[in-house]
């Protein structure tokens with residue numbers, strides 16, 4: 001095992017193909033679309049592995065050889081200026097790594113960012129020193145960033161991650177603006193990924209919207225159970241430990257196969273297994289307790305911030321472990337939830353905060369560890 005990696009179940013970043021589970025078909029599909037010059041929309045639930053897949057595709061030798069790759073995480077952006085700031089920052093980081101001649105053009109082409117142009121005292125080359133406040137004319141900077149990408153000596157692939165955020169910016173017509181610039185690009189390609197299915201679907205699949213039918217769509221399902229079993233066993237062996245098949249299967253069931261939860265639990269199970277030992281199903285409870293404990297302060301705050309009706313509904317959903325007819329009289333009565341319309345309103349609130357999710361007609365608490373925390377209350 002790599003010295004930089006003390007635990008083979010990596011969380012929150014992409015380390016290398018060695019620690020990445022499967023996604024072979026999805027990787028081949030996405031890679032093929034990029035090589036064939038198509039833009040792609042990737043829509044799937046949170047934490048299933050979209051960003052990981054994009055990193056993995058970007059790490060493929062053929063992509064590395066032909067393209068410059070840029071990932072822009074829009075999750076925390078709340079305005080066009082913030083978007084442009086994040087975007088230009090990522091573009092600069094990419095050129096810094098990849099191409100000296102192209103880098104020299106950065107402040108020439110993106111002249112609206114000259115304020116941040118300084119020569120590094122040691123190396124004499126340009127340095128990027130821009131703050132959000134320096135984005136004085138976001139539209140102009142945005143146009144220039146796209147022009148800069150088009151001027152590269154290789155085509156660029158830009159992944160806008162959590163792209164649905166742009167619909168929440170206060171400025172009007174952002175989608176149309178972006179669409180205009182994106183359409184003008186002849187060399188640069190795009191991946192639009194997003195977790196908010198509803199917003200993403202509206203953007204890309206409703207005829208009245210600027211992005212309608214402009215991309216190839218793909219979704220992402222959980223990694224199949226038996227593939228995860230093989231992967232987990234391989235990772236344990238890499239760390240000179242072993243794990244029982246059945247333990248991985250139970251973890252899979254508990255996590256509904258969602259990658260982030262799988263990785264979190266397996267990471268902890270790896271940690272609590274002594275070198276040379278065999279990890280069995282009996283470790284799951286302890287691992288789960290440990291993981292939930294770490295998240296507890298955060299969960300407590302989420303819970304405290306909820307209005308009473310949402311709290312009651314949340315506890316009811318946890319008790320049922322998947323609710324089918326959520327506004328039915330039986331469910332409303334069983335948990336004394338006042339009325340169907342009151343449930344409807346509370347559900348909207350919980351859904352808006354990403355706390356609950358509908359899957360195959362049933363409502364769940366999305367975060368498995370949060371559900372675990374709630375069930376202990």
Ligand SMILES: Nc1ncnc2c1ncn2[C@@H]1O[C@H](COP(=O)(O)OP(=O)(O)O)[C@@H](O)[C@H]1O
Nearest residue numbers: 011012013020021046047048049050051052260
């Ligand atoms: N195929 C995979 N194998 C191993 N870990 C993965 C894989 N895909 C994602 N991960 C990890 O799972 C977590 C959630 O994945 P992420 O790509 O961030 O999900 P999303 O972008 O869909 O919210 C991250 O910690 C990521 O590192």
Ligand SMILES: [Mg+2]
Nearest residue numbers: 050051052161
């Ligand atoms: Mg992501």
